[in-house]
Amino acid sequence: MTAAKKKERNRQRLVDATLQALAQYGYADASISKIIEIADLSRGMVHLHFENKNALLAAAAKQASEEYYAGFEDWLKDTPADPQARLDAIVDYDLSPNVLNEKNICTWYELRGAARTSPTIGQFTGTRDAQLENIYAEIFGVMTADPDLIQDAVYGTISLSEGIWIDFMLNPSDFDHAAAKRVIFKFLCGLFPKLQG
Amino acid sequence: MTAAKKKERNRQRLVDATLQALAQYGYADASISKIIEIADLSRGMVHLHFENKNALLAAAAKQASEEYYAGFEDWLKDTPADPQARLDAIVDYDLSPNVLNEKNICTWYELRGAARTSPTIGQFTGTRDAQLENIYAEIFGVMTADPDLIQDAVYGTISLSEGIWIDFMLNPSDFDHAAAKRVIFKFLCGLFPKLQG
């Protein structure tokens, strides 16, 4: 393996270890000591690859955000263009183990909390949120010309998903996939009676 | 002022300062140094009133939880018993500045994150959640006999409120009260067509 590849691999290990530490210990206790222990690398590596700890956290936030969309596009690539099918697929994706697993959800919760005091991290949590809004807005735009309805649908669907993720985080073992999907579609059907629930 | 009263007042200042520090700096940076600076008390006071820092955080979580319900009962005390009026009042309460203000929402977010690794804190965030479920379940129980519908309504309403609170936290200046209330009632009307909304 070339030197550049080895270096890149270690950088990646640091980012992955950071995400795991966030999920496992929370933002407050995701220290560099814990991160390098998970990554099985030495202390100096953080400084070699990143300006400081906050830059490492930002890189982790960036990756978490990008992973969501990479999986998203892959999940939807064979989905028909009609709104019903696409909504169904998106909701399934958001409730699939790709997205809805303890590590992902907890990490995201911690990063969002950190975003409040760290603009560098907020940049990445914010863009993920904005992208998701656009995706929903596009689909709902096919179903209605009423901009207020589109806005309500986007806002409601995202908020509802957000709340469901938090419920999952607080009580992963009790989580009821079917109920979650059913509730989201009950909301959507209330707004768009044409949809099948 | 008696000695006991002065002591109790200082204990209260510690708890209040803790909640403020959580909102202002986040759980990770809400150190004892910051807390006593906000409370304008000396370092040893934490140990006099609480076994350790975690007990102080737990007391803060307890108070935050209880304040929610104290305000809740006060807000609803003159509300008619019919479901429509009560739901309207509850949603208004959850969107009122009593509940939906930056300090409250940020504090709650931080405490919930901390609850994940601290059972002592989780105890209080958990009971608040459970109480809220009961309140909603009781109201929906008046509107339908279908237990599945009740469960979906409770789950959806709480998740949606939760998501809306997070949206507020992430973007308090852009928050649209009217839209939030409208979306919640669109959800409820989808489930219970009899509702006006």
Added chain:
DNA sequence: GTCAAATATGGACAATTGTCCATATTGGAG
């Protein structure tokens, strides 16, 4: 094989953390 550059190691460092305690101040019963 040689050697300079790139990469990695792990300890040093000041700053800050939560805990604890010796001391000072205050309150109120006698």
Added chain:
DNA sequence: CTCCAATATGGACAATTGTCCATATTTGAC
């Protein structure tokens, strides 16, 4: 007023934090 217990102060303490650097190892061009 006296004096002891209750309350409050602020510094000491080891542990841990994030940062930085001297040293070691590895890489790959020559």
